Amino acid sequence: MIKIISFISLDNIVKAYNEKIILHHINLEIVNNQFISIKGPSGVGKSTLLNILAGLEKADSGKYILDCIEMHAQNLNELSEIRGSRIGYISQYNPMIRNLTVRENIVVPLLLGNYNQKQITAYIDELSACLKINHLLDKKIDKLSGGERQRVGVIRALIKKPILLIADEPTGSLDDDTTILVFHLFKRLSESGTTIVMATHSHLSSQYADKEYRMSPEGIFLNVQTVGDM
Amino acid sequence: MNTARLLLKNKKWFMLLIGLLSFLFSVVLFVLLVNINISKIEIHSASKLHNYNIYQITDNLIGEREIEFFKDVKNYDILHDFNNRVFENSKVVFYNAVSQPVGLKQYPPDKKFAAYYEVGSNNDLYEYDGEFYQFSKSMQVTKSVFDYNVVELMEGQPFDDSAYVYIAGKNEIPVILGSDYRQYYKLNDQLELHYYYEKFVGRVVGFAKENSFIFTNLEPQQVLNRYILLPSMSLSEQPSKLLQKTEVDEIFFRALLLSNMGGYLMTNLNALEVRKEVADIEKVTNFTDYQIIGANSLSVNLLYKMVDANQTLIYTISSVVFIFSLCAFYLFVKSFIKRQFDTYLVYIMSGVTNNKIKKTIQLEFSILNGISIGLALLCTVLFMQDITLLSILLISGFLVWLLFHVVVYILVNQLLATTNIIEKLKGD
Numbered sequence A: 001m002i003k004i005i006s007f008i009s010l011d012n013i014v015k016a017y018n019e020k021i022i023l024h025h026i027n028l029e030i031v032n033n034q035f036i037s038i039k040g041p042s043g044v045g046k047s048t049l050l051n052i053l054a055g056l057e058k059a060d061s062g063k064y065i066l067d068c069i070e071m072h073a074q075n076l077n078e079l080s081e082i083r084g085s086r087i088g089y090i091s092q093y094n095p096m097i098r099n100l101t102v103r104e105n106i107v108v109p110l111l112l113g114n115y116n117q118k119q120i121t122a123y124i125d126e127l128s129a130c131l132k133i134n135h136l137l138d139k140k141i142d143k144l145s146g147g148e149r150q151r152v153g154v155i156r157a158l159i160k161k162p163i164l165l166i167a168d169e170p171t172g173s174l175d176d177d178t179t180i181l182v183f184h185l186f187k188r189l190s191e192s193g194t195t196i197v198m199a200t201h202s203h204l205s206s207q208y209a210d211k212e213y214r215m216s217p218e219g220i221f222l223n224v225q226t227v228g229d230m
Numbered sequence B: 001m002n003t004a005r006l007l008l009k010n011k012k013w014f015m016l017l018i019g020l021l022s023f024l025f026s027v028v029l030f031v032l033l034v035n036i037n038i039s040k041i042e043i044h045s046a047s048k049l050h051n052y053n054i055y056q057i058t059d060n061l062i063g064e065r066e067i068e069f070f071k072d073v074k075n076y077d078i079l080h081d082f083n084n085r086v087f088e089n090s091k092v093v094f095y096n097a098v099s100q101p102v103g104l105k106q107y108p109p110d111k112k113f114a115a116y117y118e119v120g121s122n123n124d125l126y127e128y129d130g131e132f133y134q135f136s137k138s139m140q141v142t143k144s145v146f147d148y149n150v151v152e153l154m155e156g157q158p159f160d161d162s163a164y165v166y167i168a169g170k171n172e173i174p175v176i177l178g179s180d181y182r183q184y185y186k187l188n189d190q191l192e193l194h195y196y197y198e199k200f201v202g203r204v205v206g207f208a209k210e211n212s213f214i215f216t217n218l219e220p221q222q223v224l225n226r227y228i229l230l231p232s233m234s235l236s237e238q239p240s241k242l243l244q245k246t247e248v249d250e251i252f253f254r255a256l257l258l259s260n261m262g263g264y265l266m267t268n269l270n271a272l273e274v275r276k277e278v279a280d281i282e283k284v285t286n287f288t289d290y291q292i293i294g295a296n297s298l299s300v301n302l303l304y305k306m307v308d309a310n311q312t313l314i315y316t317i318s319s320v321v322f323i324f325s326l327c328a329f330y331l332f333v334k335s336f337i338k339r340q341f342d343t344y345l346v347y348i349m350s351g352v353t354n355n356k357i358k359k360t361i362q363l364e365f366s367i368l369n370g371i372s373i374g375l376a377l378l379c380t381v382l383f384m385q386d387i388t389l390l391s392i393l394l395i396s397g398f399l400v401w402l403l404f405h406v407v408v409y410i411l412v413n414q415l416l417a418t419t420n421i422i423e424k425l426k427g428d
Ligand SMILES: Nc1ncnc2c1ncn2[C@@H]1O[C@H](COP(=O)(O)OP(=O)(O)OP(=O)(O)O)[C@@H](O)[C@H]1O
Pocket: A017, A018, A022, A040, A041, A042, A043, A044, A045, A046, A047, A048, A049, A092, B419, B420, B422, B423, B426, B427
């Protein structure tokens, strides 16, 4: 039997806050170029799991390997560096820098390194057209609605063309039509080389995700329905 | 896009406000410190002798004011009272060595004794009451002059205490002559003097050793060889009474009183204390037309006013402002960091470490506070026109900087704790 080398491998991940265990022995294998969605009741630990994947926090125990890097063995500083170079992260909270325009907010991740102005402008235009906020690019971020801001957050996470996109409820404030735009974009990106792990409550995700997992206090399980679809 | 500009865009006013606050805080602290350190102030304009601080006291009775002042006989008594109290004050030594030409009838032929010989004047001879006098070099000295200078006599006796007192009807004054007079006069010779518009007999009681010198208001080392030393006389009783008792013209008393008032105050007191001491005398005697040079620089004036106003009030206000500023600084920085919190989250999401953000914030505030405190220091020093407290101010400035640094450090670590950030990112 051929052993598939996973892009992401979680082995017995445990995470507790103040002695309250949130993640019990999570095991998960994700191959690359996939669009994964995770569902589950509020408070079950989806965001916690995604934060661990994004290297924002560390599991109490267990192994996490990303693209052959032993993430569990890195400290938070090293994890930040890895996040900066390879991981796009969409936060459930979706922070923005006020007083800046949409465009300025989008390029913040790039300020940490050098980037090609022309190429980037084209890419921003492409992504924002795709999510239908291209007419808002030069507006102040404070003037945008929650849904518009959420799409800015999506574009910001993609601007560095990460190999892994962690998306924590990226469509929470979006209507179904707009949600579909985002999922559609994710689908396309995953096909062209970005692995996407998304937590969502949206009922539309199953139509776009390659795999859908269900999280419960007992653990994380592949959603049989989706498996059936495949 | 310029990173710095982009980031500054978000916070320049806040930064300015915080900078201003730490500036004000420092200024208040510095003023407080200067206040506390008053006792240590040594004013650079005051020279030193035998570890004493030396201040000059002079009258402000110039021209019209003098005429106006002496119109009232009561004022003679007031000035007399003032002089006496300054003279008798145990905390200050009154020192006066004033060069005051005196008319000498039996003047020696050698012109070098003439008062204005060195400046080439030929008008030293004058006629009074049908007789010729020569303005001769003379020094009017207080007893303290002999205490603070080494004036040895080659012959005779120093002035005894009674020499320094003018009593009604007195017309003999003991004189000590400079060594150059020795070839013309001998002990107990009687010189006819014309002194402050009155005729006196100067009895030679001694000769100073050659090259004896004293310090005067004009010269740090005035050689006495060509001088006639006269005792600086205080009045035995109130001038108003003396005026009634004697034929002596009031102009004599006026001159005597004024020459007794101007001179040096040698003391261990600092500038502020000496002002206070004399101000107390001023209050009792009602004589206000004087100033103390060396104790009236801008800083001393300012401090004197503050102390005079009410020291405890100053301390209270300063402490309140101090505590208020510290609290305000704490709250400002706290609200600044909270305001910027989302910005920090964006950076963290983009791969900046939490530690780096904390360090950057601390660095920003260190620089900001450094500049503000530095400016405050500069302003304080410039305003005080005094660098004697510079080292204390520098140290305290550094301590303020450190204090603010600690405040920022605590806030940064409190507000930007990793758990706070993580929790926030998971949704509000
Ligand atoms: N930093 C933290 N400190 C303490 N408790 C935490 C922390 N982060 C998460 N928790 C707790 O862990 C549990 C899981 O939180 P998490 O945000 O991962 O859930 P979730 O599945 O993303 O929920 P939702 O669907 O509402 O976003 C919650 O009970 C939460 O209160």
